[in-house]
Amino acid sequence: MAYSTAAAPSTRIPRLQIPWPAGGGRSLRRIERWLESEREQLPLWLPVMLGLGIAIWFVSPDPRAWRTAILAATGLGLGAAAIDGRTRLARAVATGALAVAIGVALAWWHAERAAAPVLAHPAVVRFAGVVEQAEPLTARGLVRLTIRPDAGLGLPTRIRVNVDAANVGDTIAPSDRVRPSARLLPPPEAAVPGAYDYARVAWFAGIGATGRAFGPLSVSKSGSEGGAALRDRLTRHITAQLEGSAGGIAAALATGDEGAISQADAEAMRRAGLAHLLSVSGLHITAAVGATMLVVLRLLALWPWLALRVRLPLVAAMAGAAAAIGYTWLTGNQIPTIRSCVAALMVLAAMAMGRQAITLRLVAGGALVVLIGWPDALVGPSFQLSFAAIVSIVAFHEHPRIASLFAAKEDTRVRRVARELLSLLVTGLLVEAALMPIAIYHFHRAGIYGAFANIVAIPLTTFVIMPLEAFALLMDAAGLGAPFWWMTGKAMALLLWIARSVAALPGSAMALATVPASAFALCVGGGLWLALWQSSVRWLGGVPLVAGCLWMAFTPAPDILITGDGRHLAVRTRDGLAVLRDRSGDYVRNMLRETGGGQDDPMLVSDRPEAQCTRDACAIALVRGGRHWRLLATRSAYPLPWEMLRQACAHADIVVSDRRLPARCRPRWLRLDLGVLRRTGGVSIALASQRVVTVRTPEDAHPWVTPPHATPAQTIRYRDVSANPGTRRTHAASFARNPGLLGRGF
Template sequence: MRQQVPQDRLLRSSAHAPKLRWMASVAAAPSMHPPVRQIGAAAMAAAASGAVERWLEAEREQLPLWLPVMLGAGVALWFILPDDHAWTAALLGLAAAGLAGTAVARSGRLARSIVIAVSLAALGLGLAWWRAERVAAPILAGTAVASFTARVERVEVLGARDLLRLTLRPGDGAKDGRGQALPLPPRIRVNVAVGDAPTSGLAAGATVAMRARLMPPPAAAIPGAYDFARVAWFAGIGGTGRGLRKVTLIQPASEPGGDLRRRLTRHITHRLPGSRGGIAAALVTGDEGNIEEADDQAMRRAGLAHLLSVSGLHITATVGAAMFVVLRLLALSPWLAMRVRLPLVAALAGAAAAIGYTLLTGSQVPTIRSCIAALLVLAALALGREAMTLRLVAAAAFVLIAIWPEALAGPSFQLSFGAVTAIMSLHGHPRIAAFFGPHEEGWVPRQVRALGSLLLTGLAVELALMPIAVFHFHQAGLYGAMANIVAIPLTTFVIMPLEALALLLDAIGIGGPVWWLTAQALTALLALAHGVSDMPGSVTALPAMRTDTFALMVAGGLWLFLWRTRVRYAGLVALVIGAAWALATPAPDLLVTGDGRHLAVRTTSGALALLRDRAGDYTRGMLATNGGLDGEPLLLSEQRDARCSADLCMTDLVRDGQRWRLLATRSAYSVEWSALVAACASADIVVSDRRLPRGCKPRWLKLDKATLTRSGGVALTLKTGRIVTVRNSDDQHPWIAPPLLPRPAMTRSRFPFNRSGAGYPTAYPGSEPDAGRSVADHRPGWPDRDGS
């Protein structure tokens, strides 16, 4: 056994003693012992970097799923940022981040992921900007009555309202009410009464002459409401209005069968009158205008409105039926079964059915999106790959965002991809897949397991879509998961096959019995919708959600759905915070429309009271929905604290022990100047649809025509002092409408690199939006309660 020699003895006896003593002294020097904190920080950074690299390595199969997310983040950035200076700065910032990441991209997967992410975000921002410029077209700057000829691009039947919606391309030679030449946008949309339309020949490709009252596409009436101006901009629609006289058919549609969609809708509604025919027509042609308002509202409250919009469910049913029929028919031939790859032929038939169904239903963006996804699934099947995966969903989303970046901002895109992502993520979880996968068991346990899978899937979809529904529609259904368990199989396996069979049998005149069966199934669907919608608490109404709250919840949901390791559960934290934030946001106390004609006041009981007694159904519903009210609003003139005449209305609002006095005009008649000035002086807030005199000086806020023209609709919360406006003074998105001009004229958006605007009349000098701040910046501060 070797003996251990003490170190001091070794140093004395070794020939290298001087060198060893020098090394020992160096090791003992203070400079060789840095603070523990320095070494700890470096070690922590190295450990964190290594942990991130190991995590990304474990999630390497999930990284491609984030490609459409980052592309969409760039598109969202373009919608959020206000003007071209901000867009340019964002592009430069993203490019700088990408270049910096490229310089260190060899250091690991994290750097490469950052480079790809910022590059895709920059690409998305550029695509949205380019798309907005690409579709740029002149818009009407004011209301006009015009007589013109136009070529029909699209005809939509709104049978429940006895209207036809025509998308037109006006020709030259339009005249205004005085017979003077009037330039019109290249594309307009006009509603025409059914009685004023020709009985035949009115279809895409026809030429008509008509007289209509036109106006610019309306922006959102109040914050959070539907912004048709943005939708119209990307659709190239520069004006909208209503026909005033009978439409004269100059030349009928030249394309054979050009009105097939309209004739098919008319045939179905003739076979099935009322809402049953409207739902049947919506399933076949996509026309939802024949559904009565009460039934349409019941479908929405029950969470079944997605059945009325031709999208993934309908495309899937059509493709599946086509593949099933073709495969079964071809399999009857032994020669074909032995020599031809029948599943490939069936997939081609399914693709043809998907494309044909998309064309039949009007080629709307949701239908095109579903068709593209179906074609990708069929391509995967033809290649022998697994069809339904999150990668397929990501590929479809990437393609659609690249082609139509504006679709990202719409509820249709968000709802459809949110639902599919939730379903695929849920059933891709190993435990869920193992529990609901194939088992060696009897028929009854297998059906119970299938029912549980359907219920869990419906619940997951409802929870995933709830933030989207609240953000866009300000309502969330509570029983939609249970209703869809019955409604989806009923629609997919009963109603749609029966309707297809009835249409086929109508070709030989024996479809009557099948139409009767279809009517019974549709009656059951409507009974289900009304039963669920009438249940207590079937719908929860919330006020308009903040954009940042919605973004937080979307980010949390994507983080939860797209990762596979335990890190994914951090998304639940973002979801909970976002939900708590949305629930804690107080409802606005005052909603004012952009024209100043209508306002809704929050009463002490939490209800809403409207200024004008004769507000239309659309206005009443819009104000109630955006104010977080599930029900019919009240009338301000009937409230105990209100004092209203035919021309003025004054009421006091008490919040947290403080009293606010509101004054609003409610007629077009003038009020005596001295009385109006005195009333303004006693009020904190004044609202009017006219330009008030300078002598009208309320103690805090004045919302008259001049202010509302710049700000658009206003939502005011007295408790927090938060004012939200539809427009901001620095918002330069192209669909933001300019102030109305003294006479009808044309305007177009301002871009740093506009296309040639030859032939586009420009706005009058001095008609640009006010360069000052928004209405939120006009307040001098909270007034003292004594009025000083």
């Protein structure tokens, strides 16, 4: 039999080759050479692309948009791989596009997996359940309980209520059974555009109702002990040794419980740029791991037989890992702490393998782990602040010139200390600059002197306060901790003095109103481009970064802010913000002040010369953009004379009310009554540009916007007490007697 020696025909499918134009081919070859020079940096963009997909899910309105994003990104990735997967550009585009598609799908899946019913409407109920978490808020005289109600009550699966500490009677621990009577509300959405959206946070936490318990609380002790019980006992022990905010900060460092810190001192820490010291994060995990490794390494080195036969740094790293895990467990397994613990474990693993401990690749790996496990963390300030800080620090010190400038040299002690102080100051200024856009976007303010305050506060906390507190707790076992607690108290007093002094400086905090999300996205994109590339192309990131910062800085503050229930309103006057209702609570006033970009406590509209008010309504005259605007707002629950209200509406440009207004109330431009506000949520208005921004959009179908509802099977009913008719007539008469609300005086 004869065999043919001819080669069998190839079954390999040829790749699609695109005949690029000559100029385009040169550009593609130039990009290919650039990517080849940056090949070590390309993996750093994988978590960025995954995060981009997650962000697309959060900003896109509905499932149709989410499916479109997934299909478009997948198609782009597969198309790039099919055209020419051998080039680095095609592989980079394919990998990045598929990561974006995975990010969108991951966020969608995570939100659906967190699905739980939400309370349909406010209700007063009495129910029984098991405590999952107890957080004492000592400074406010409250205890915050997260409760899982018994089945069959028609309530959400998880409820969070505040209880007066005086009504608790005994210490509450997880697994205890309680029977509270409480007024419950659905988790509130953002009150005005740019405010804190608790409804979104509660959705991913599985919390379907919040409220306030009243009356004595019936508690049945479970008898079980766990980390939460240990944490509670440790918190009470620390606050018993140190009074006031000093004890609260000490407890926060040890257990993560910030409830004993007074609101004034917490605000001072925020204004001074030291608030990061209060939440257990990378700084505290690093201190715990470093101290554990140092102690273990020194103790084991005293045993020569062991030191000659065992790699003591590896044993110390294992002890440090155990300390990181134990500290995370003790402080309540909060997501920021878990994130810091994961990063610490990755650093220890790199050290054990003899690799460089802290690199951008390690940071990217930690970000990837967090985004896969908790995609919703991306849109929270904690994730953004922590990773922005660490990325800016590592990228800055990896630069060859910076590395050579601050590298260890054979210098005198004075020059070495000066070089280290300069490194700390420059790094602090860089971190403050990197965190400022994030702080402005989320909190509407940013500290100016934070870098200088942190130069003293961070070493004081890491090398003085935390070791002293650890020694005090250790010596308490033998009853000898009093001297260490005294020294800890003095160090805490110094830390609080720094915070209060810096916060009292003129211009300690820069306040800005709500800024556009697009401006914030430009800042983030430009910052990442600067940090993650190494060639001169990185400087192109300065263009979107500067553009985003300028956009944020020059975004005009809104002239009118209206909460979603229509009850509260803030107007920007010549002298600052003024609120509508005389009895607005501290929370509402602070929220309106922050989102409106105000520095001082808001004034009252009724005290302003440009306003005319009765007990039922206010008419406010404003001048913006060369035009006179007339605003009418109701501010009581009493009915107003129909004909007079109709005439007042006709003379107004904008009418705001927390009730449904009659159809014949027709202002010249905008009517925002209860019916409209239920569809739009809170509203901000810029009069000069006639720009109206709402919390809700009609097409928004995110699960926390349209959640499944739970209706309580039984509620506690109170007899409605009607108002005095004479009072109603008096209020109506006061409205009628003020012609300024109706006619030319308006």
